[in-house]
Amino acid sequence: MTGRNKPDPALVKGWCPGALRPMETGDGFLVRVRLTAGVLSADLAQELADLSRRYGNELIDLSQRGNLQLRGVEVENLGPLQDRLADLGLLDRDAATEAVRNIVPPPLAGLDPTAAIDGRALCAALETRLAEETALHALPAKFGFVVDDGGRLALDDVAVDVRLSGVKTADGPRVLLEVAIAPAVWRPIAVAPVEDAVDRAADLARAVVRLRDKDAAPRRMWEVAKTFGLDALFEAAGFGETLAVVAPLAPRLCGPEAVLGDHTHAALPFIGLGAPFGRFTADQLALLGDLAGERAIGEIRLTPWRAVLIPGVKPEKMPRIRPWIAAGRFVFAADDPRLAVVSCAGASGCRSASVEARADGETLAPLARKLAKSGMTLHVSGCEKGCAHPGPAAVTLTGRDGAYDLVRDGRAWDEPTMRGLTLEESASALTDLAPF
Ligand code: SF4
Structure with a gap:
C-alpha cells in the first residue's frame, strides 16, 4: 500500500x-x-x-x-x-481537490434541446475552477453547487449552497446565480453572461471562505447569510447591491416522480430506474451498463433522486429490463412506496447493527408512504451512526439492542420520543402518526 x-x-x-x-x-x-456532470459511461458502469x-x-x-x-x-x-x-x-490529485468538487449537475446535461445553456460544459468549467483555485479548498466540507440548465428537469429540491441556472433572455442565454437562505430556499442575486458564470460563482465561494475566517462556525450558505447578513456576503463577493431582473423560470418537473418510468416516447427519450433504498447491487449496475451500451447512447445519467436515467433508449429496446422491474429490482413507478424510505444494510450487512434495517424498511414502506404523498419520510437506521441518511427525517427508527427507538423530525442520533419498539410496535407508531 x-x-x-x-x-x-x-x-x-x-x-x-x-x-x-x-x-x-x-x-x-x-x-x-x-463523476463529472453525473455522466457514467456504459464501460465505466461495468x-x-x-x-x-x-x-x-x-x-x-x-x-x-x-x-x-x-x-x-x-x-x-x-x-x-x-x-x-x-x-x-x-x-x-489530493483529498482537498476531491472534496471541493461538490456539484449537482442537470440530469440531462448536454442532451436536452430545451435547455438554456450547456450544463455539461458549465459543470466541467466550474469543477476545473474549484480544483485549480486552491483558496477555495478552504470551503466547508459539505458546501456545494447545483447547475440547472433551465431545461426539462428542474433541481429546485436540492439543498446545496449556490445555484447556477440557465435562463433564456432577450439578449441570449444567461446564468442566474442564487444563494440558499435556507435549505432549498433560494435568493436570486445576479445574472451573468454564460462565460462569466464560473467567475461569479468563485467570487461567492471566496467570499464565504473570507467571511468564515472571522468566524469558523457557519458551514452552509444559509448559515453564512444568517450570521453575517446578505449585504456583507455581497460586498465580500464584489456584487454590490445588485440584481438584474429576470423573469421567473416557468414551473418545470422535479424529483423522482419526474424521471422514473418509461419516457421513451418523449422528444428526448429515456427510462428512469430507481435504486431501491438508494442502493444498487453490482449486478444491477452491470445490467445498467449493458442497457446503456447495447440499447442506448452508451451513457447513464446520475440524479440526486435515488434514480438513474438511460437516455436514448428506444421503446422496442425495453424488454430486457422488464423482468428486473417486475421482480422489484428497480424502482420504476413514481408511487412505489420504497421511495418513502431510506435504510442502511442492517444486521445482514453491517456488524454495528442489531436490527434488520433494510428488510424492516421494506416492511414499513407502505406505512411510511402514508405519512406524506411524496418524498422520503422514514429513515430506518441499524444504529445511531445514521450512515444512510445523516440528515433529519420526519420519522427515524434507530436500532438499539435489537429494538427501535423512534425520533420525530430528527437524525438517527437525536433524542427519541419512544424507545425499545419491536417491528410491530414501530408499525403501530407509524400508523398512529399517519394523517389519515
Ligand atoms: S448506520 Fe450503523 S448499522 Fe447502519 S450501516 Fe451505518 S454503522 Fe452500520
Whole structure:
C-alpha cells in the first residue's frame, strides 16, 4: 500500500467521504466516486460493478448528490481499489481537490434541446475552477453547487449552497446565480453572461471562505447569510447591491416522480430506474451498463433522486429490463412506496447493527408512504451512526439492542420520543402518526 492509499484515521470519520478520503462505516470503508456532470459511461458502469465485486461487498449507493459509493471495502483493499480508480481517471490529485468538487449537475446535461445553456460544459468549467483555485479548498466540507440548465428537469429540491441556472433572455442565454437562505430556499442575486458564470460563482465561494475566517462556525450558505447578513456576503463577493431582473423560470418537473418510468416516447427519450433504498447491487449496475451500451447512447445519467436515467433508449429496446422491474429490482413507478424510505444494510450487512434495517424498511414502506404523498419520510437506521441518511427525517427508527427507538423530525442520533419498539410496535407508531 502506498502512502497515498493509507486512510488517515483523522479524516475517515467525516461525513463527506471520497475516493482518497474513504469513510469507515459499520460494513467497511465507503469509497465515493464523483463523476463529472453525473455522466457514467456504459464501460465505466461495468468497471465499477467489477471493482465493487472485487474489493467491496457488491453494494453501491447512489448518494443524494448523485455520486456513486462503493461499500464494504476492507482496509487492505483500499490501495488496490484506489490504484484502479486512478487508472480510470477517477482519482483527484489530493483529498482537498476531491472534496471541493461538490456539484449537482442537470440530469440531462448536454442532451436536452430545451435547455438554456450547456450544463455539461458549465459543470466541467466550474469543477476545473474549484480544483485549480486552491483558496477555495478552504470551503466547508459539505458546501456545494447545483447547475440547472433551465431545461426539462428542474433541481429546485436540492439543498446545496449556490445555484447556477440557465435562463433564456432577450439578449441570449444567461446564468442566474442564487444563494440558499435556507435549505432549498433560494435568493436570486445576479445574472451573468454564460462565460462569466464560473467567475461569479468563485467570487461567492471566496467570499464565504473570507467571511468564515472571522468566524469558523457557519458551514452552509444559509448559515453564512444568517450570521453575517446578505449585504456583507455581497460586498465580500464584489456584487454590490445588485440584481438584474429576470423573469421567473416557468414551473418545470422535479424529483423522482419526474424521471422514473418509461419516457421513451418523449422528444428526448429515456427510462428512469430507481435504486431501491438508494442502493444498487453490482449486478444491477452491470445490467445498467449493458442497457446503456447495447440499447442506448452508451451513457447513464446520475440524479440526486435515488434514480438513474438511460437516455436514448428506444421503446422496442425495453424488454430486457422488464423482468428486473417486475421482480422489484428497480424502482420504476413514481408511487412505489420504497421511495418513502431510506435504510442502511442492517444486521445482514453491517456488524454495528442489531436490527434488520433494510428488510424492516421494506416492511414499513407502505406505512411510511402514508405519512406524506411524496418524498422520503422514514429513515430506518441499524444504529445511531445514521450512515444512510445523516440528515433529519420526519420519522427515524434507530436500532438499539435489537429494538427501535423512534425520533420525530430528527437524525438517527437525536433524542427519541419512544424507545425499545419491536417491528410491530414501530408499525403501530407509524400508523398512529399517519394523517389519515
Ligand atoms: S448506520 Fe447502519 S450501516 Fe451505518 S454503522 Fe450503523 S448499522 Fe452500520
